[in-house]
Structure formats: structure tokens, C-alpha cells
Amino acid sequence: xxxxxxxxxxxxxxxxxxxxxxxxxxxxxxxxxxxxxxxxxxxxxxxxxxxxxxxxxxxxxxxxxxxxxxxxxxxxxxxxxxxxxxxxxxxxxxxxxxxxxxxxxxxxxxxxxxxxxxxxxxxxxxxxxxxxxxxxxxxxxxxxxxxxxxxxxxxxxxxxxxxxxxxxxxxxxxxxxxxxxxxxxxxxxxxxxxxxxxxxx
Amino acid sequence: xxxxxxxxxxxxxxxxxxxxxxxxxxxxxxxxxxxxxxxxxxxxxxxxxxxxxxxxxxxxxxxxxxxxxxxxxxxxxxxxxxxxxxxxxxxxxxxxxxxxxxxxxxxxxxxxxxxxxxxxxxxxxxxxxxxxxxxxxxxxxxxxxxxxxxxxxxxxxxxxxxxxxxxxxxxxxxxxxxxxxxxxxxxxxxxxxxxxxxx
Numbered sequence: 287x288x289x290x291x292x293x294x295x296x297x298x299x300x301x302x303x304x305x306x307x308x309x310x311x312x313x314x315x316x317x318x319x320x321x322x323x324x325x326x327x328x329x330x331x332x333x334x335x336x337x338x339x340x341x342x343x344x345x346x347x348x349x350x351x352x353x354x355x356x357x358x359x360x361x362x363x364x365x366x367x368x369x370x371x372x373x374x375x376x377x378x379x380x381x382x383x384x385x386x387x388x389x390x391x392x393x394x395x396x397x398x399x400x401x402x403x404x405x406x407x408x409x410x411x412x413x414x415x416x417x418x419x420x421x422x423x424x425x426x427x428x429x430x431x432x433x434x435x436x437x438x439x440x441x442x443x444x445x446x447x448x449x450x451x452x453x454x455x456x457x458x459x460x461x462x463x464x465x466x467x468x469x470x471x472x473x474x475x476x477x478x479x480x481x482x483x484x485x486x487x
Numbered sequence: 488x489x490x491x492x493x494x495x496x497x498x499x500x501x502x503x504x505x506x507x508x509x510x511x512x513x514x515x516x517x518x519x520x521x522x523x524x525x526x527x528x529x530x531x532x533x534x535x536x537x538x539x540x541x542x543x544x545x546x547x548x549x550x551x552x553x554x555x556x557x558x559x560x561x562x563x564x565x566x567x568x569x570x571x572x573x574x575x576x577x578x579x580x581x582x583x584x585x586x587x588x589x590x591x592x593x594x595x596x597x598x599x600x601x602x603x604x605x606x607x608x609x610x611x612x613x614x615x616x617x618x619x620x621x622x623x624x625x626x627x628x629x630x631x632x633x634x635x636x637x638x639x640x641x642x643x644x645x646x647x648x649x650x651x652x653x654x655x656x657x658x659x660x661x662x663x664x665x666x667x668x669x670x671x672x673x674x675x676x677x678x679x680x681x682x683x684x685x686x
Contacts, residue, residue, distance in 0.1 A: 470666030
């Protein structure tokens with residue numbers, strides 16, 4: 287069994303859900319045009335991953351193997367509904383901006399993947415930790431993309447203007463293709479560093 | 488919601504295939520898109536399956552939403568209800584296809600289980616709810632989105648066949664290059680958005 291520290295390193299870097307496993311990008315890219323939306327969305331993902339991992343791990347001996355997929359999906363859907371209701375009540379503007387993407391956390395492959403690959407066979411506390419760190423790995427990559435898109439697309443960081451007023455916003459950064467380009471570039475950089483590490487190790 | 492799309496099912500249909508392509512402008516269905524697009528005959532099968540399932544589930548979810556959830560004031564349960572109805576539809580389709588045609592089952596059937604977790608299916612149902620489409624519009628939107636997804640995966644699998652042979656930096660090979668390719672495709676598709684748009 288791996289230690290909490292190893293799990294963290296693995297989920298944040300060497301086995302990062304986005305750039306190593308290419309999972310969960312479905313709902314990811316659409317929300318990265320503004321940092322604040324991304325932050326709320328990824329916090330939702332961290333919460334759902336952690337809690338569903340914990341629940342699946344606690345219930346693993348109760349769930350019959352044959353129906354475990356549907357049970358896991360229902361557990362995940364339960365937490366997503368909580369996130370959705372909280373957002374509607376306390377952050378209605380962001381809830382509207384995120385639109386259907388909050389609901390789409392259910393089909394985010396990372397959550398299902400962690401429940402299946404980790405929580406199914408590990409103790410509850412470790413599973414909770416695994417869920418939190420996987421969510422953080424996801425958050426890290428998305429916040430990077432959102433930072434670049436917001437900075438170049440609107441000239442702001444978290445809504446505060448940082449670039450001089452003469453700056454001409456790049457329209458492409460507001461449109462969907464830029465998210466694909468940036469993710470491609472991030473995967474490229476990440477893998478280059480990793481290959482170097484692999485070569486020296 | 489603008490009046491034009493309400494009146495004109497044709498513009499909704501074409502917009503959902505091209506300018507508001509579910510994959511390239513809403514980023515839905517990416518996971519299986521990247522994994523499957525390595526191989527063009529699987530891409531074709533999956534694209535077909537997605538189109539069928541999208542059309543059927545969007546209609547069924549519309550009926551459930553308007554005739555069960557809204558009258559009973561249970562709209563907050565829609566995530567669970569939609570995902571269960573999608574899983575049920577996929578299961579039924581699998582059984583029906585198995586009975587009706589063995590050849591079609593071999594082409595299509597193996598992709599059906601993958602589809603339950605395809606974000607595009609749930610996404611279209613949620614968009615249908617948020618944009619308050621009518622039943623006819625929902626069916627057209629579901630069909631158009633499915634065709635758009637099919638078109639996109641076929642195009643990408645063709646491009647990937649070419650890029651496989653080209654020499655690129657090893658770190659960029661695979662997913663990195665695919666993402667950048669999809670970026671260019673998205674630019675091409677979204678270039679038409681001045682003509683039509685659904686929001």
C-alpha cells in the first residue's frame with residue numbers, strides 16, 4: 287500500500303488525471319475562459335471526487351459486484367446534486383455561467399475512474415485523500431489554462447485588470463479552439479519534463 | 488433563446504451539426520473521442536451509436552422532464568433521473584439490436600456500453616432543459632448533435648492516420664498532437680458561426 291505522500295505526488299504529477307491519463311477533459315475545457323468559474327467548478331470536482339471516494343470505500347463490502355457501476359454513478363450524482371443546489375443558492379451568477387457543466391461532473395471520467403481504481407480496494411481515509419489530490423491535480427491544470435485564457439482574452443486575472451489599457455485582447459483566447467491549443471501545449475511541456483526526469487532517474 | 492431558432496428547425500439542425508458542434512464548441516464527449524479516434528472503423532461505429540442514442544434519449548428525457556418531473560416538482564432530481572434513463576435506453580437498444588440484426592450488433596453493439604458515460608449524451612439533455620426546447624426542437628437538436636459528433640470523429644480519425652507517420656517531438660506525440668489538431672478543427676468549424684448560431 288502506498289503512503290499518503292506518494293499518493294499525492296502521483297495524483298498531482300506523475301499520474302496527473304489530465305495530462306497523463308487524458309481523462310475528464312469533457313467538462314473541463316468549457317469553463318476555463320474565466321478563472322473564477324474554473325475555480326468554483328474545480329472546487330466542486332474536488333468535493334465530489336473526495337466524498338464519492340469516501341462513500342464508495344465505506345460501502346464497498348455492501349455493493350454487489352455486478353451492479354457496482356450504477357451504484358457508483360448514483361453516489362456521484364447524489365453529491366453533484368448537492369453541489370448544484372449550493373451553487374444555485376449562494377452563487378447564482380456563477381451557477382448560470384456554468385450552465386449544464388455542473389451536472390456534467392457526473393460523467394467526468396476522473397471521478398468514476400478513482401472510485402473504480404482506488405476506493406474499491408482501499409481504506410476510507412486513504413480514499414478520501416486520493417480523491418482530494420486527484421481533484422487538485424485536475425484543478426492545477428485547469429487553473430493554468432484559465433489563467434492564460436483570461437489574461438490574454440480579457441486582460442484580467444480573477445476579474446482584476448492587470449495589463450495596461452493599450453493591450454488588445456486576443457479574441458481567439460475567448461473562443462473554444464484556444465482551450466484545445468493550450469491543453470495540447472501543456473501536455474507537451476509536461477511530457478517533456480517527465481521524459482527528462484525519466485532519463486536522469 | 489432567439490426567435491429565429493424557435494421558428495426554424497432547419498437552422499437549428501445545421502447549427503447543431505456545424506457551428507455549435509457539440510464536441511468542438513461545447514467540448515462534450517471528449518474522453519471516448521480521443522481514445523477511439525485512433526481507428527477509423529471504430530470511430531464510424533461509435534459515431535453511429537452516439538447519433539442513435541442521442542436522438543432517442545433526448546426525446547425520452549424531454550418527455551420525462553415535462554410530464555413527470557415538472558408536474559411533481561422534482562426538477563432537482565433531474566441529474567439522477569437523466570443518467571438512469573440514459574443507462575436504461577442504452578441497455579434496451581443493445582438488446583433490441585442483438586435480436587434484430589447480428590451484423591449491426593457487431594458493428595454498433597460493442598460501443599453501446601461506452602456511451603452511458605459519454606458526456607455528450609447527458610450534456611445534450613441538460614442543454615435541452617436549460618434552453619427550454621420543445622419536443623420537436625429537442626429531437627432535431629439531439630439528431631444534429633449526434634451527426635456533428637460523428638462527423639468530427641471521422642475527420643479526426645482521418646487526420647490522425649496521416650499524423651501518425653509524421654515525425655514530431657516524442658513528448659508531443661499522441662494526446663498532445665491530437666489536442667492541437669482538434670484545436671485547428673474547432674477553428675474551421677467555428678469559422679461558420681457568423682452564418683448560424685444556437686445559444
